Amino acid sequence: MENNHNSRLVPSGIIFPFILITILFFLWGVANNMTDTLLSAFKRIMSMSDSQTALIQVVFYGAGYGLLAIPAAIFIKKYTYKAGILLGLGLYSIGAILFFPAKLTADYFWFLAAIWILSAGLSILETAANPYILSMGSDETATRRLNFAQSFNPIGSITGILLSQQFILSKLNKAGAAERSDMSPEMLRQIQNGELNAVTMTYVSLGLLLIVIWVLIAINRKMPKTAEAGGPLNFRSTFGRLFKKKHYAWGVVAQFFYVGAQIGVWSFTIRYVMKELNLEQVAAEISGKTAEQMAATYYIASLVLFTLSRFICTWLMKYIAPARLLTSLALLAVVFTSLVIYAGGHVGVYALVGISGCMSLMFPTIFGLACRGLGEDTKLGGSGLILAILGGAVFTQLQGFVSDATGSINFAFWVPLICFVVIAWYGILAKKHSFN
Numbered sequence: 001m002e003n004n005h006n007s008r009l010v011p012s013g014i015i016f017p018f019i020l021i022t023i024l025f026f027l028w029g030v031a032n033n034m035t036d037t038l039l040s041a042f043k044r045i046m047s048m049s050d051s052q053t054a055l056i057q058v059v060f061y062g063a064g065y066g067l068l069a070i071p072a073a074i075f076i077k078k079y080t081y082k083a084g085i086l087l088g089l090g091l092y093s094i095g096a097i098l099f100f101p102a103k104l105t106a107d108y109f110w111f112l113a114a115i116w117i118l119s120a121g122l123s124i125l126e127t128a129a130n131p132y133i134l135s136m137g138s139d140e141t142a143t144r145r146l147n148f149a150q151s152f153n154p155i156g157s158i159t160g161i162l163l164s165q166q167f168i169l170s171k172l173n174k175a176g177a178a179e180r181s182d183m184s185p186e187m188l189r190q191i192q193n194g195e196l197n198a199v200t201m202t203y204v205s206l207g208l209l210l211i212v213i214w215v216l217i218a219i220n221r222k223m224p225k226t227a228e229a230g231g232p233l234n235f236r237s238t239f240g241r242l243f244k245k246k247h248y249a250w251g252v253v254a255q256f257f258y259v260g261a262q263i264g265v266w267s268f269t270i271r272y273v274m275k276e277l278n279l280e281q282v283a284a285e286i287s288g289k290t291a292e293q294m295a296a297t298y299y300i301a302s303l304v305l306f307t308l309s310r311f312i313c314t315w316l317m318k319y320i321a322p323a324r325l326l327t328s329l330a331l332l333a334v335v336f337t338s339l340v341i342y343a344g345g346h347v348g349v350y351a352l353v354g355i356s357g358c359m360s361l362m363f364p365t366i367f368g369l370a371c372r373g374l375g376e377d378t379k380l381g382g383s384g385l386i387l388a389i390l391g392g393a394v395f396t397q398l399q400g401f402v403s404d405a406t407g408s409i410n411f412a413f414w415v416p417l418i419c420f421v422v423i424a425w426y427g428i429l430a431k432k433h434s435f436n
Helices: 012-045 055-078 081-097 099-105 108-135 139-150 153-167 177-181 185-218 235-242 246-267 269-276 279-285 291-316 322-342 345-359 362-371 375-406 411-432
Strands: none
Touching (some): 012 081, 012 139, 012 153, 012 291, 055 081, 055 108, 081 099, 081 108, 081 185, 099 108, 099 185, 108 362, 108 375, 139 362, 153 185, 153 291, 235 375, 246 269, 246 345, 246 362, 246 375, 269 279, 269 291, 269 345, 279 291, 291 322, 322 345, 322 362, 322 411, 375 411
């Protein structure tokens, strides 16, 4: 039986640093889900296709997270976790503030550049924070501890959606692509300027807040020395050891598919709800709300369920092996996604919300199972799992292509369905080899 010291989720001496690092999970949740709503926003503002707006996620999760994860691990290894956190927060704030010059150009690709810098900062933050949380206590409670810290990430996500709903989506003009094509260039430019200003000021305000938080962390001199930098960095031998561990190698694959599923589901939630509940017509009959704003309510419901489910799953892990819980919820997600594809209507919308409840434990549980027993290799191992976040770019773009090619946003949800099958398989593998 575990002794009382090992069974503690967080040792009493480092509770404040744990809280400080956990705040970061909240902060990148705000950015992640505000960005998800930009797909619907730019689709209306610039009359784009699903595959064009999906470039936002390609830049965010591919060029940002994908390219920066391993360099971030090298930086953290050479310096400290605190240095990595400050670098990540700095880039996050700069990217948010760069929305202002992007707005002056009114060029979609300058917005993508700002998003890339912002996501680069988030990549560094996640590379530092996830393994840091794992190290703040015993191995026995590591996966549960990360699930607890990650529970505050969807609270940030909900905050991001509320901010987007209130300050971005509510400011969109109701005119669709056909109506905008008939407008004079001057009228269209005036409408787009107001819409882009709403996007810009929301992000710039966030960037200014992040600068304040950066200063507060920079002047704090009581960060624990747990898992600090040090030791030689040998890529060949380190990755050689890592990929000989089946639970780690397949964990990276599972994480790649999971993030692809999560980002795909959330990125197209607003589009799906608008279509299945015919919200364009509803919005045309009432005043004061756009179809996107009404659909975002269901997105918020998804995130509320995601948040509650993560706390519940953290508690359940005291009694149910994490790998077994992962498999069960992945299979339930397959059922819900099937309803999204073939049932449609209110049933499909409710099933879509239900998927978020299933996804809640997946990222931290896969991360924890994959990092179990890595020791000093955890720093680079963690970067590999953050690198896997580029699945959000690959599968979201694929989902956009499927939607455009078939003319059906419903059929595009076959992409996350396949991802959930892979995650269920990893849970079975992890349980079979006792990696939980």
